Amino acid sequence: MKPISAYARQRLNEIIDKYETLQTPIMMVLSDFQKEFGYVPLDVQEIISKRLNIPVAEIYGIVTFYSLFSLEPKGKYVIGVCLGTACYVKAAQDLVTRIEEILGVKGGETTKDGLFTLDILRCVGACALAPVMVINGEVLPMVKVADVQRIIDTYIRKEALSNGTN
């Protein structure tokens, strides 16, 4: 993986400066970096480890445990499908299968053009609306397999418009 940019390194140091006097700064540092850059790669974890004197293994454990964090850059549009119990019994796995077919990626992967990431989620607290998809934080209720292509096309069109290619 490409090393982080000089800018990302500078921002990381500023983020660490901001929180290092806290008793447990790690979650704040990881969360701010994730929000700004979309992922927390290993070289970032190593810098945090040196500056905060926390073992890399511990930081890696946090990054891989919480779905909030990602080791890889995510796509511009993060499509989450909830596979919690209420969604699962309403055939949410079929939504996953359809998205995988359309985008050619598996759960946790990002399309080659960097546009979409498919995330598998656990209950997002909207069980009455099952099965749900969540795209960049927006919950889409009672999604049917037949809706999936149209939903994805909406984002492809949006992207084409913002690039002035359509």
Ligand code: FES
């Ligand atoms: S199980 Fe999907 S929102 Fe609760």
